[in-house]
Amino acid sequence: MNVCGIGFLGKAGLAAAILASGLLSASADEWRTSDSLTGESKYGQDFKRYDHVNPDAPKGGTLNSTVVGTFDSFNPYIVQGSPAAGLAAFGGGLLYDTLMEQSVDEPSVSHALVAEAFKFPDDFSSATYRLNPKAKWHDGKPITVEDVIWSFNVLKEHSPQYSHYYANVTEAVAISDREVEFRFDQKGNRELPHIMGDLVVLPKHWWEGTDASGKKRDITRPTLEAPLGSAAYRIESFKPGSQIVWTRVPDYWAADLPVKVGRENFDRRTYLYFQDDNAAWQAFTKGGFEDFHLENRSQRWATGYNFPAVQAGDVIKKEFPTTSGEPMQGFVLNLRKPQFQDRRVRQALTYAFDFESMNRTLFYNSYTRTDSYFEGGELASSGLPQGKELEILEEYRDQLPPELFTEEFKLPVYDSPQATRDNLRRAFQLLKEAGWNNRDGKLVNDKGEQFKIEFLGDDPTDDRVTGPFMENLRRLGIDATLRIVDASQYVNRYRSFEFDALTAVLMQSQSPGNEQRDFWSSKAADSPGSRNIMGIKNPVVDALVDRVIFATDRDDLLAATHALDRVLLWNYYVVPQWHLPEVWTAYWNKFGFPEKQPSYAGVDIESWWVDPEKEAALAAKYESIN
Numbered sequence: 001m002n003v004c005g006i007g008f009l010g011k012a013g014l015a016a017a018i019l020a021s022g023l024l025s026a027s028a029d030e031w032r033t034s035d036s037l038t039g040e041s042k043y044g045q046d047f048k049r050y051d052h053v054n055p056d057a058p059k060g061g062t063l064n065s066t067v068v069g070t071f072d073s074f075n076p077y078i079v080q081g082s083p084a085a086g087l088a089a090f091g092g093g094l095l096y097d098t099l100m101e102q103s104v105d106e107p108s109v110s111h112a113l114v115a116e117a118f119k120f121p122d123d124f125s126s127a128t129y130r131l132n133p134k135a136k137w138h139d140g141k142p143i144t145v146e147d148v149i150w151s152f153n154v155l156k157e158h159s160p161q162y163s164h165y166y167a168n169v170t171e172a173v174a175i176s177d178r179e180v181e182f183r184f185d186q187k188g189n190r191e192l193p194h195i196m197g198d199l200v201v202l203p204k205h206w207w208e209g210t211d212a213s214g215k216k217r218d219i220t221r222p223t224l225e226a227p228l229g230s231a232a233y234r235i236e237s238f239k240p241g242s243q244i245v246w247t248r249v250p251d252y253w254a255a256d257l258p259v260k261v262g263r264e265n266f267d268r269r270t271y272l273y274f275q276d277d278n279a280a281w282q283a284f285t286k287g288g289f290e291d292f293h294l295e296n297r298s299q300r301w302a303t304g305y306n307f308p309a310v311q312a313g314d315v316i317k318k319e320f321p322t323t324s325g326e327p328m329q330g331f332v333l334n335l336r337k338p339q340f341q342d343r344r345v346r347q348a349l350t351y352a353f354d355f356e357s358m359n360r361t362l363f364y365n366s367y368t369r370t371d372s373y374f375e376g377g378e379l380a381s382s383g384l385p386q387g388k389e390l391e392i393l394e395e396y397r398d399q400l401p402p403e404l405f406t407e408e409f410k411l412p413v414y415d416s417p418q419a420t421r422d423n424l425r426r427a428f429q430l431l432k433e434a435g436w437n438n439r440d441g442k443l444v445n446d447k448g449e450q451f452k453i454e455f456l457g458d459d460p461t462d463d464r465v466t467g468p469f470m471e472n473l474r475r476l477g478i479d480a481t482l483r484i485v486d487a488s489q490y491v492n493r494y495r496s497f498e499f500d501a502l503t504a505v506l507m508q509s510q511s512p513g514n515e516q517r518d519f520w521s522s523k524a525a526d527s528p529g530s531r532n533i534m535g536i537k538n539p540v541v542d543a544l545v546d547r548v549i550f551a552t553d554r555d556d557l558l559a560a561t562h563a564l565d566r567v568l569l570w571n572y573y574v575v576p577q578w579h580l581p582e583v584w585t586a587y588w589n590k591f592g593f594p595e596k597q598p599s600y601a602g603v604d605i606e607s608w609w610v611d612p613e614k615e616a617a618l619a620a621k622y623e624s625i626n
Contacts, residue, residue: 031117031130035100035194037108037511038554043258047111050104052596053262053607059248061590061610062268066280066290068459069487070241070273073222077159077200079529081222082491084244085271086233090161092200094246094269095229099129099148100197101259104606105598107324107510110197111259114143114230120193127193128181136253137203137230145180148172150204152182154219160529162199164518168192188550191513203228232264245270265609275486277459285309287588287622292605295584298366305586314618317586322602326375326579328506331455331469333573335535336525337500339451343401346572348430351423352472353575354414362464367578371411373565374508375579381562381569383408388559392547393566396540404570411576428476443477452479456499458490465503469575495529503577504533512561516545520568534573541567590615 034041041047049055065085073081076089086094091102100110100118115129135143152172155162169192170185182196206228207219217223226235232255236247246269254260272289274280281300283289285307295301301317309315333340333349340346355369372380385393385405393400412423428438436443436451443451453473455466463482470480485493493499506519515531518524520541524532544564551557583602593608 029119029121031119033112033117035110035118035197036106037191037194037513041103041106041109041111043111047258049258049261050263050598050604050607052105052594052598052604054592054594054609055262057262057265057592057607057609059265059609060267061265061612061615062270062291063266063605063608063610064289064291065269065271066283067271067273068275068277068280069491071244072240072488073224074227074235075219075221075223077155077162078220078222079160079495082488084238085273086235086244086246086269089159090165091198092231094233095227095231095235096200096202097135097143097230097254098198098200102198103259104601104604107600108194110194113254113257113259114148114201115197118193118197123187124184124190124193125187126181126183127196128175128179129196131178131180132254133178134253135230137206137228138234138249139206139228141203141205143201143203143230145174145177147201147204148180148199149174151202152199154202154207155200158220160524160527161515161518161531164521164524164527164530165195165198165514167514167517169196188552189514190551191511191549195514201230203230232260233269236268242273243271263604263606265606277461284586285315287314287618291590292587292608293585295586298363298580301366301584302364309588309622310586314589314621315586316589317584320583320585320597320602321599322581322583323599324601325377325379325508325510326370326581327508328370328373328375328574328576329503329579330370330506330574330576331501332504332533333501333575334497334499334533335537335573336497339453340500342434343571344430344434345436346575348427348434348476349473350572350575351412351427351430352476353412353469354420354423354472355411355578356414358465358468359578362468363578367580369411370576370579371409371569373506373568374512374561376581377510378558379508379510379512379561379565381409381565385563385566388556389562389566392544392559392563396543396567399540400567401570404566409566409569424472424475431476438477441477442479450479451477452500453481454500455480455482456490456493456502457482457484458487460484462503465577494533497528497533497535502533506531506574511557512564513549516548516564520545520564536571536573538567538571541571588618590618 033045034043034047067085071082071084073083074087076083076087092098097114099115101113103109103111114132114135116132118127118129120127131143131145137143149172156166168184168186168189169182171183173181175181184192207217210216211225224240232248232252233246234249236245238244248267284293287309305317333346335341359365359367374380414420414423431443435445462484466482473480518531520532520536522537522542524530525535525537544560544567547560548564551560585603590610591608592611597603
């Protein structure tokens, strides 16, 4: 099942929102080499290296990975095309460096990279970044202020995510040959100075140049010409749609910076593409195609690791706990479709979802139900609104469901046959109130049109999760079907919002802020490639997003986020599924790695390295590894 949440950042976290008032040791307008949105980084301004890495980790070897789907572009910053593995729609991936790099062991913390330091004034009306004089492209040319300004302008214009993220950044201006100032159209947005560090820097001279045939390059179009980069890896070779190989840059300019010490140790990174997850899984079991596997299927975790390499101790299962909070994974309902525009309909569909039976019969009771868009920490709403949160919500009382103020938000529980009957009866009643009636076993409107839902998937095994839900929907008279399409078509339909419902993951930060516009705002609902795949257009949600962005301190941020979470939940935009508060991994025993892994990310594969003796032993034993 495709639950990647396209263009979403991994569990190590999004850069997000609010500078906690009074918690930073440096005062405004002083140069910072590290920055935090929730208080001073544990490393302070004297960051040397992450405390979980081995600074003497050896370099060498290959990390083999598999990917389900295909690719046809090396330009991830536009809606068109399917980017190759190793590239990122937000951030630099393996190819490009960003001004600052997000921490893997602390939430909402960034450390110096292309920019060696940054500063901002007391009113947060701008931010100035000073470039590291050592920063250079793979062709040896320096990374310049001109590159930064060009990147900002291009990404804001053509990248859906950057355009929302930096909506309040009006311009980037050269202050000197090493300093660039970003100017904002507002004051008091405490997040903006920090998140400018997430800007990926692209090589202006390369993108404005010509290719080998003399044709001018175009940043607004897909390309299969390997771009010039600045980060630790470059593209070595590729076969369109089937394989891409990355090689480590031996003279990488940032190799000795604190964020890189003891990390990015593999000489080569290979990605082999498969058409479906089962084929990729079979490749992993044979060895040589995938060395490190992130498991997301409870059945396989419980019963699938019984192949010979596991029994021989050559493949190792390991769970890594994580403290990063959990994403909202669920069935997204596309509000652009008329059958989902009534809140009562969306609530009815939520009542028809039987999580408990699925968890018991399909998932070995491995999962916990998700009941917040900010699951797993202090950002999640709970109980009844009170205090500052209630004050915020009172302003919009006449635009909100009245039960939001009087009832705790609770998802239906299927723990008995009677509960099943009660939940389906409640679902049917809500549908009837919304104008849908059962006629000869079909749920129809006053025009006699049957209620239809087509779930979109990209893997035949999607039926395992969607099937039980569709059975309950059919009991209500809904014509529920599942359409499986190839990965490329899935991505295109996902980005262009051409679906009724699908499963997606909405990953959040511990410090939500500007990126919330891309998730929930009315403007993002009409922007292909945005993360508002639900199509939410709600003026209260728009207002609460601004309350989050302009929170004055951490307490104010918590209250605003609780209010936003509560309004999203009570509008039933997503049928919530489940989460797992740890990372399931399996790997071929060819690695060395620090036993202590960062608790926030769970696991930092960049801190691992290949052990030549272990790799040789595996190669001698398994023919497919040779």
